Amino acid sequence: MKSKMKWAGLLILAMLTVPLFAAVGMAKESKTVKITFINSKGEIQSQLEDAAKRFGKENPGVNLEIVPCPVGQSPFERVSALYAAGSAPTLLMLDGGDLPNLKDKLANLSREKWVKDAAANTLDDCTINKKVIAFPFTVEGYGLIYNKVVLDKAFGGKFDPAAIKTIQGLENAFKKVEASGVAPLIISPMDWSLAAHFLCIAYREQSNRPAAVEQFLENLKKGKVDFG
Template sequence: MRKQLKVAISLVCLMMFIGCSASPVSQQTTKITLLNSKSEIKTQLEELAKQYNQEHPEASLEIITAPEGTSAYQKLMSMYGSGSPATMSMLDPGDTQTFLDKAVDLSKEKWVADTIEHGLDTVKKNDTVLGFPFAVEGYGLIYNKKVLDKAAGGTFDASSVNSRSSLNSLMAKIQKSGVAPVMLSPMDWSLGSHLLALAYSVQPGGVPEFVKGMQNNSIDLSQNNIMSGWVQTLDLLKDNNINKHAPLDSTYEDGSKALGEGKVGLWFMGNWAWNGIKSNDTANEEYGFLPLPLNDNTDDPINSKITVGVTKYIFIDSTTTTPQQQEEAKKFLNWLVYEKSGQELLVNKVNVIPAFKNIDLVPSDPLSKSIKSYMSSGKTLPFMATLPPDHGGITGASIQSYISGKIDKAELLRQIRIYWKAQQG
């Protein structure tokens, strides 16, 4: 009897083992995270991640957006300090340089060959590709066409602005039509990393030589024609600013609201601002970009160009991520470039101008279309991609002091030179 019981128990155990073995093994989900440095597309990226997770149940992608007012660079430094960096991090080109020694080698990825010319220059180290070019962006003077048509007394011709004098004339016409000419937003990243960088990018000897000249005192900024012209253009923006009596009081959101509602004709900003403008525009008006002229020479090509370049790169962490997480991160990046759903979400949902030649989709928003037009006609200036991480904060603060009347031109230029001299160490 005891022997029969043992046999019965053995048979039950065997059946249970066979049954367990026959049941499907649950698929393990690999969690990956993306640190987002573009707070204005937080919602869109979260929707993109949701779609990706539905199509790829083996992965769980989470978007971590740096809080407003906190740079993604600072956020990532903190994450590394605590030993828990994101799987992928989206940063400005200059900020990315700090982390390239922690990045996964992406040289063998298919999209490397499909990247636009010079799109990988700033994320290469000894010919090794360490970053993914996420977005091409551009900036200049965004215009509300309805406001400018009224000011011009007909159809506004964007090509008519090709000198500081012609921009001054346009602003006078806008003012006469009863609308404030321009919004000059006071954020340090806009003033320092974008507005000031425009003067660097067109220096005849190139940016490295220009910086070197400031550091060894061989260049006197007050005698530099481009810098002098830049200050005069800054004065034009300052004097025609809708908030000229309180130039530091407006916010980024105030700019999109003022332009979208037609309270200003121009706003110095980039195409990343489209969602904000659109949300404030109930009449679905037309918009585009004008260059920011730096002199009065109508034949100078820089007066007819806007700044365009790859402005965000994604790198995959190699220090704490598992091989599986690295592979899932690579799959996600390839999905953005080669899968139809990824392309459409990137271009039409996130409103990104892709940095890949194989993607034919053009964002539907007018600002991206305007940038593509400048690109196709060869009228672009290089985006200053590798400014030091603190450049915007420090030089932007100096420009804030200037536009609020606390310092004069000589002091502004002195502070810019002092900033670059401090970089020598």
């Protein structure tokens, strides 16, 4: 992707330096190395736990524990609490915006092999003071949920979503739905959905250059953007 803003639901995987070194020390004292992983996506907790079990079977002597974030608590709050308690995780999944607050506690990953394979701009949010301190990835994506009954009626038969291959085709479908007397597009009114999953699309599409997007946001804050 050309821009860091192109990442949908950007998440960051980082390693805290203290628990990482502690895990290395444990390897010398016992046969089992414990790795703790903070999961900020409750929807995939069970899948990660299953993956951790498989990982353990394939890597005897390594115990991978998936630590969930409680409902209503941000990943940064969870990590901060664990760090204050002296039990910081080895790996953590969090939003890119939280990295600056943890930059002094994260390991330098600049020499990892995968760094050279990263697409342009994808490491921008992961790089602070010229050091790559996290690995970017996504577990979400944008999509359209459609009402089959409404579409079948609008198209006068069984609707085939695979038939829509272009933006023009999608626009034509919207027009058919509207002609049938139904609103063609409904946007979720929930604050978290509007702010985190919808409005950011309008922001990121201002340019494929991160600096230009940042400037747009600054102008927006100052009231210099004309939406007319």
